[in-house]
Amino acid sequence: MVGTAVPRRLTWLLAEVVETIDETATARSIVLHCPGWSGHLAGQHVDVRLTAEDGYQAQRSYSIATPLDSENVTITVELVDDGEVSPYLIEELRVGDRIEVRGPIGGYFVWEPDLGGPLQLIGGGSGAVPLMAMVRARVGAGSDTPVRYLGSARSVDRILYREELERLGGEIEGLSVLQTLTREHPEGWTGLTRRVDVAMLEAHAYAADEDPLCFVCGPTPFVEAVATALVALGHAAERVKTERFGPTGG
């Protein structure tokens, strides 16, 4: 567990970009090789620091999208309009470039196979990122924890990791994947087509008496609405873990 009181110095590491993956038109995964990386758990995040030629520095926090993989750390960055850092990471950064990272950070919104389940994952927009790390950790560990993934996106082309999630949902026993689209959906769409609400959770999420461990991540209004709905359905507040991020500052 990460909840130990052992002081650990958090130092900036110089990481090299070893791969970039365009996930959607507005999101990109960046695989960073971080020599000296101390390891992490699914759900944790990293701080990224960029330094301009004139010494100006900008720092942001990004969720890690993959479980522990030696010294490689993958983040997925969603473009924030008028952002200061995300346009650079998505449009300018190239394989071989170096950026500073420090982490892992976070002791609350984390999952590891020993924590069991069943696991109810609910993500809005790029709130999918830490949840994907949990799905990948569960699959990679060969864990038999039952998992239900419910993703919410504006439109089909904004769904993160869509193909991988669909594939895993079809292949992996005990893993179900469902997506809901809130603004527009293509003809023939077989998923859901509205915002996550009490009725949707009642129909598609684990019931409170199944005592799932719930992880909810996304923009603040999304997280507030989903967490409130889960508690209204009888889920114990301490079994509903939340992480809120905003469209600001990116």
Next chain:
Amino acid sequence: MSTEAHVDGNVLGGMLMEMFGAEMTDRRGCCGDCGAINTMGSMHVYVDAPGDVMRCPDCSAVLLVLTRIEPVVRVNLARLAWVEMTAD
């Protein structure tokens, strides 16, 4: 209650770790105004201000303000009454 867009205290996890030398997002802190006790990761954080402002989720009191005027980072502990260094 504040209605502006906020994120949660997890976003300051790195800065808190730098300040306290340990993972702090799952540690409890107490508001000096209303006495509410919450984990640091669940506090409300406003990052659009000139600095990063952490507020009590229950009464909105300013608990902590972080400002960066390079190369100085200044931490104002404001109304944070206490914070635990070990997880409960």
